[in-house]
Structures are given as structure tokens and as C-alpha cells.
Amino acid sequence: MVKGLAQLQRKLTVTIPAKVEAATRAAMEKGADELVAMMKRLVPVDQGDLRDSIAWTWGEAPKGAVVLAESKAESRGLKITVYATDFKARWIEFGTVKMAAQPFFFPSYRAMRKRIKSRITRTMKKAIRSESAE
Numbered sequence: 001m002v003k004g005l006a007q008l009q010r011k012l013t014v015t016i017p018a019k020v021e022a023a024t025r026a027a028m029e030k031g032a033d034e035l036v037a038m039m040k041r042l043v044p045v046d047q048g049d050l051r052d053s054i055a056w057t058w059g060e061a062p063k064g065a066v067v068l069a070e071s072k073a074e075s076r077g078l079k080i081t082v083y084a085t086d087f088k089a090r091w092i093e094f095g096t097v098k099m100a101a102q103p104f105f106f107p108s109y110r111a112m113r114k115r116i117k118s119r120i121t122r123t124m125k126k127a128i129r130s131e132s133a134e
Helices: 005-042 050-053 090-093 105-133
Strands: 053-057 078-082
Touching: 005 053, 005 078, 005 105, 050 053, 050 090, 078 105, 090 105
Parallel strands: none
Antiparallel strands: 053 078
16 A cells, blocks of 8 residues: 555656566567577478577677567667577578578567567556556
């Protein structure tokens, strides 16, 4: 229970946003793990180099990585980048003149996008409700 204006302001500006951000980070990490796992299942495996190079990170991708898609940076740093460090990723995803495309990145993203977004939204709402009830 909140007693006093100062305690209410602190709860609304510090406590609730911190808990919501922590819950959101966890939901985003889980979504990124699922997306990377699906991409690794869909990617064609020759030697396994491309499959093993698919990963995700907070913020920007490592130097030399092939980023096929990217979101805008958030002020709080809540940005996940899914990338592949193998140089063949773009060629396999989109194909070349002599090689047909074998997409793995965008089909995975399109299949998982709604699920990941709804999980993040549900998690944020749950964190707000649980903290505001206290």
C-alpha cells in the first residue's frame, strides 16, 4: 500500500519501470532464443558453418557479422540483433544468379514475430499489474 505522495511518485517513476524493464528483457531473450533455434533448424546444412554462426546479442552485432535485418535503437538499450557471422548467409537467404534462394531468416522471423510480440506485451502487462497491486 502506498502512503504519501512521495512514495507514490517513487513507485510510478522508479519501481514499476524497473520491474517492467527486467521482465521485458527476459521475454525478449526468450523470444530471441526461440527465433535463433528456429533459424538453425531451417538453415541448409552443408558443413554446419552457417548454422553454428547464427546467434543474437543485445545492441549492435559483432564486427564482421552479416545482419539481415535490424530494429531501431531504444533509449533504454532494449535492442536485440539476430545475426550470422558466416559470410555466405546473405547468398543462401536471397540466392544468386546461379543459385536458388534457400531462405531461413525471414520465414523464421515471420513465423515467430506475432508470438514474440505477444509474449513481450503479456509479460509487461503482468509486471505492471503485479507491481501496482502491491
